[in-house]
Amino acid sequence: MQDVRLRLATAACLSAASYLSVFGALFTLLWWLLFTEREKTLPGRGVLVSFLAMILAVAGMNQLQGGDGLSYAIRMVPIILLAGWLSSEREPGELLHAGVWLFGPKTGFDLGLIAEISLQAMGAMGEELERMRRAMRLKGLSWSVTTMIPIGQNLLHMQAARSAEQADILALRGYRRGGSLDPAFKTTTWDSFTFFIAFLSFLLVIIRLERFL
Amino acid sequence: MQVTLADIRFSRDDWRLEADADFGRGIHFVAGAVGSGKSTLALIMAGLIAPDEGSVVRDGMNAAMLSLQFPESHVTGWTVEEEVRSWGLEPATVLRDVNLAEKAGTRPLELSRGELKRLELACILALKSELLILDEPFCSLDCVQKRTLCRRLAERTAGITIIFSHEQYILPAVDTVWEMKEGRLVNHGTVPHALEVWGDTAPLHIRWAVARGIHPANIRIEDVQEAACRTCD
Known part of the structure; x- marks a missing residue:
């Protein structure tokens, strides 16, 4: 999906659908299976295992305390897959365009810049x-x-040094607040269609379609 | 003692790397432009990343030691002293050798990059590994430190040393010259013959000498000067 706005909106719809009900989670899983390049979008093995372990630990504790841990696990796994897809489709600079399109050249530019720098870091x-x-x-x-x-301390130390350098560079280039950017996006019919399916899934969850099945 | 790269192939998107070569005892110099695949090949030879196809066979030696291009990547200790210990070495001797004894308690990442490179190289050389791979060992070093490193490398009389570098001026005496060219590892042969066939990517002083019919014995500037004087006589 090339249009970052549709990608973010799709992720938001499907995440909400998945989080709200098992029915929505199944819709999300189906969407992920049908509309993504599955193998390419999966996070690294280590990341996937650690996220799954975290979800299963929380689900296990929930179950032990009398809650519905199984439902929690089923609802969270598609969200992890969705996060992997979102991350794999990302192109540098697109969040800046999305930020400006959404919130304008001041706040939007700053938010987009923060998002870009954070992901870069x-x-x-x-x-x-x-x-x-x-x-x-x-x-x-x-x-x-x-x-x-x-190792953790060194990683943070390196990141702090990199952030300081980036801040200096931005200041040297005269950055104070906001910026001029003409947001540009490439939207295909396929992008719109896959977003529409995601939005439909979200609507079906909201109106609680499973009650009628 | 030999390292064999048996039909190695590695690719990422459109970028490809191929190598089929044997590295025997002595000092090997692998030249190549930035982005030509030197660091990737060094990682493959050290066994830190696996090739898509082919294999690395180390005959008659234990694990390889690799000096990574960026010295920060080696840091696992919280102080300079701990960093030397993390290599299994006694800090006092190593730090004295690199004139960093007074910085034993400093954080490694608070050293200048040149100091940190000096420190990590000193630790790696002190291990006296049979297979020593150095990825851009001259980067971040000043001329004095580059010459010191060349002397240290000349003292390594045993084992296999493979230097991946795009350094053009201060170089050690080497036995064999290789080059990463258009994604392939090319063997230019042993010196001095290799200098005649190295071509456009050879250091400027080598190209200058070859163009004038001067035949240096090795790749150092001193070798060119010596050969030039000999030719003039």
């Missing part, structure tokens, strides 16, 4: 972490509390 931290894992393998070190603490 997360990507950079992921790459740094991968390099550190390689360094640990070279040193013959294994993951433990004693190695994780300095």
Whole structure:
């Protein structure tokens, strides 16, 4: 899906549908199976396993306390798949365009810029972490509390230094608040169709269609 | 003792890398432009990433040691002293060698990049690995430190040393020259013959010498000067 506005709206509709009911979660799963390049959109194995473990832990505790943990797990898994799809489709700079289109050249530009910088920083931290894992393998070190603490601190230190540099660059370029940008998007009929299906799923959940099935 | 790259293939989107080569004892210099695949090949040779096809066979040696391009990537210790210990080395000796003894308690990431590169290289060289792979070891070093590194490398008389670098001026004496060219690892052969066939991507002083019919014994500027003087005589 090339249009970031439709992609965000689709993600919002399907996330809400999935969170609100098991019926919506099944719709979301079906949408993900039909309209995405499944293998390419899956998050990395480590990320997927850690998210699933987190969901299952919460679901397990919920179940033990008399809640409906199974329903929670079923509703949350499609949201993780959706997050992977959203992340894999992202193009640099598009959130800036979406921000300006949605909230205008001042607040929208700032929000878009924050979103872009944040995602860029997360990507950079992921790459740094991968390099550190390689360094640990070279040193013959294994993951433990004693190695994780300095590694976490170093990651934050590097990120803080990178943020300071970015702030300096923005200030040097004269950035104060907002900016001029003519938002541009490429919308295809297929994008609109897949969004329409997502929106329909959300509506069906809202009107609680499962009551009539 | 040998490292064999058996029909290695690696690709990401439109970018491809291919290598089919044997690296024996001695110092190998792998040249190539930025983005030509040197760092990726170094990671594959060190066993840190797997190729899509082919294999790396290390004959007669244990694990490889790799100096990563960016020294920050090596840091796992909270202080300079802890960082040296994380390599399994005694801090006092290493820090004295690189003139960083007074910074033992400093955070590694608060060192200048040149100091950090010096520190990590000193640790890696002190391990005396049989297979030593250095990815851009001259980056971030000043001329004095580059020359010191060249001397240290010359002292390594055993094992296999593979230097991936686009350094053009201060270089160590090497045995074999390779090049990453259009996604392929090309063997230019042993020096001095390799200098005649290296071509447009060779360091300027080598190209200058070859164009004038001067035949340096190795890739260092001193070798060119010596050969030029010999030719003039």
